[in-house]
Amino acid sequence: MTSSHLTQTLQRTVFTKKVQYGELDCIQVRHPFFSADLLLQGAHLLSFKPNDKNDWLWLSETAEFRKGVSVRGGIPVCWPWFGNPDRNPDKVQEFILDPHSAPAHGIARAVDWQLTAVNESSDAVELTLELPEVDSQVWSGGATAKIVFTFTKSGLTVNLITLAGDQAVSFSQALHTYFPTSDISATRVQGFHGFAYVDALDDWSEKQQRGDIHFSEETDRIYTAGPLQTLVTPEQTLELNCNSASAVVWNPWVEKSKRLSQFPHDAWQRMFCVESANALHDYVTLQPNESHSLTLSLRQR
Numbered sequence: 001m002t003s004s005h006l007t008q009t010l011q012r013t014v015f016t017k018k019v020q021y022g023e024l025d026c027i028q029v030r031h032p033f034f035s036a037d038l039l040l041q042g043a044h045l046l047s048f049k050p051n052d053k054n055d056w057l058w059l060s061e062t063a064e065f066r067k068g069v070s071v072r073g074g075i076p077v078c079w080p081w082f083g084n085p086d087r088n089p090d091k092v093q094e095f096i097l098d099p100h101s102a103p104a105h106g107i108a109r110a111v112d113w114q115l116t117a118v119n120e121s122s123d124a125v126e127l128t129l130e131l132p133e134v135d136s137q138v139w140s141g142g143a144t145a146k147i148v149f150t151f152t153k154s155g156l157t158v159n160l161i162t163l164a165g166d167q168a169v170s171f172s173q174a175l176h177t178y179f180p181t182s183d184i185s186a187t188r189v190q191g192f193h194g195f196a197y198v199d200a201l202d203d204w205s206e207k208q209q210r211g212d213i214h215f216s217e218e219t220d221r222i223y224t225a226g227p228l229q230t231l232v233t234p235e236q237t238l239e240l241n242c243n244s245a246s247a248v249v250w251n252p253w254v255e256k257s258k259r260l261s262q263f264p265h266d267a268w269q270r271m272f273c274v275e276s277a278n279a280l281h282d283y284v285t286l287q288p289n290e291s292h293s294l295t296l297s298l299r300q301r
């Protein structure tokens with residue numbers, strides 16, 4: 001194939017289009033080297049697949065695509081607080097008007113974001129979305145959020161940017177990534193050896209990780225974290241790079257699976273979450289007009 005023929009082929013096949021998933025708008029990216037599905041609701045990436053390879057993200061077989069309801073799987077964006085509001089540091093709670101009734105994981109995952117830029121090229125597609133103004137009756141932080149997804153044949157990068165308004169603000173957040181595995185008992189996460197974590201299932205006590213993380217029971221932990229984690233499943237090994245200093249590792253196991261929405265009772269065997277976060281003491285404080293980026297990249301090893 002000549003190079004001009006290749007260019008023409010790429011020009012013809014690089015594209016993004018809007019489709020409907022149930023009640024939700026979805027941007028489908030179909031590129032010669034990769035594909036991705038991104039919901040406008042929540043700026044929620046559901047799927048990323050380098051050509052001929054497995055999906056790098058897990059999506060529940062019983063996922064529901066309904067307005068105002070976060071979809072189970074992919075990468076939900078938790079912002080401007082992570083987890084239960086009342087488990088957040090006081091500085092973060094200060095901006096949540098009713099921490100006892102506010103939803104877990106913030107408000108960004110259940111509202112439509114606006115697609116503000118699409119850049120397509122022969123080797124990458126970049127999509128930018130912005131969160132509409134947040135209702136100040138729910139959260140008074142006054143900051144805005146923007147997210148940039150970059151897809152290439154060798155991986156994906158997600159950059160969640162928070163821009164403070166004319167007041168200082170503190171917030172927590174997470175890119176709550178669901179990963180697939182064919183066998184949870186043969187799955188491990190490397191990169192946390194020696195790091196401290198808070199065990200949400202043992203009265204939030206502080207512990208220290210020894211060796212790799214294996215899954216053999218319900219797991220719900222907030223780790224202090226370094227910049228690199230390696231996710232090993234029978235199918236593939238992914239490297240996760242992130243610039244934050246905390247991460248959440250979660251698998252609901254048998255009993256909690258029965259209580260979760262959009263989650264088959266046996267799905268705990270096929271998924272695990274490693275969530276790139278700014279949680280607990282790693283929350284972020286911005287002065288007026290400052291900005292902060294939480295950036296995660298995934299590559300295959």
Ligand SMILES: O=P(O)(O)OC[C@H]1O[C@@H](O)[C@H](O)[C@@H](O)[C@@H]1O
Pocket residue numbers: 083104105176220221248250260275
């Ligand atoms: O069901 P949700 O709100 O999407 O949350 C899923 C899980 O998210 C994790 O981040 C939390 O640590 C878990 O405790 C929680 O169960």
